[in-house]
Ligand SMILES: [Zn+2]
């Protein structure tokens with residue numbers, strides 16, 4: 592098999608050839624066809640998350656020690672089965688659910704693998720999808736997506752799922768309510784499309800880039816706001832008539848958290864997804880007095896992946912702009928993503944790589 596690996600944090604990925612693993616027990620091996628490049632791959636590549644105040648979370652503490660294969664948006668074809676594997680056949684085309692837990696604990700038994708304390712996340716703890724082959728512990732982590740474009744299907748494993756799970760954490764919306772999307776990169780654009788597909792039209796898109804706001808409007812945002820203005824909070828609340836019941840923050844920096852929590856109407860939910868980094872200080876009594884919720888959302892459950900694939904199959908969901916590139920451009924794609932030169936999603940073509 593062939594993979595593009597992190598050999599040293601922050602340095603170009605390097606191609607590696609090694610023995611193709613043979614699935615054991617209930618394991619299933621997937622020949623990767625498409626592999627999405629996600630923003631969180633950057634943190635794994637660079638080796639840390641910024642926790643603010645000079646603090647860092649180092650990915651090596653999560654078992655992510657180079658040389659390491661990153662990538663957690665896999666779509667491929669089942670090409671070998673362990674002796675006890677059940678539920679799929681060689682030749683089946685599947686999305687790999689990457690947020691795999693220990694499979695032993697009560698949380699995993701509840702179907703919340705992504706919240707397990709002993710995760711085996713693909714591309715973070717287990718070898719990832721910038722590779723021709725991937726071994727999955729159990730066929731239940733493979734999701735059929737017939738009729739959905741394969742590059743798009745790959746991105747549903749992380750970006751689509753993340754957006755779907757975040758939207759699921761909004762409160763019950765009344766017709767008067769608005770939802771704010773903070774950050775109009777790949778996730779924000781998917782969120783606008785997904786909100787619209789669910790019949791939620793009162794969406795305000797916020798960014799600091801006029802071109803991204805223009806695309807957000809084309810994607811279906813009813814209002815857009817450039818949040819560089821010093822009175823952005825006042826403007827935002829005015830656009831919604833002070834009826835912002837939900838904020839989806841796909842940036843996750845102090846400025847967006849302050850703006851998002853400040854913009855909510857009473858009882859509103861602020862959902863934090865972005866991992867840009869930093870820390871904030873907040874006055875506590877108003878959180879209680881306004882009855883607001885501050886929730887984190889990180890990827891989503893296997894059940895939620897099935898839900899978002901079902902939504903994609905209806906045809907109501909507009910796919911995000913996707914650029915398919917040769918697998919050999921993995922490293923360049925990460926660099927462009929880091930430098931903010933990618934709009935939409937990049938998906939690597941591993942299907943045409945000889946392995
Ligand atoms: Zn991701």
Ligand SMILES: [Zn+2]
Pocket residue numbers: 692693694695696697698699704707708709
């Ligand atoms: Zn578990």
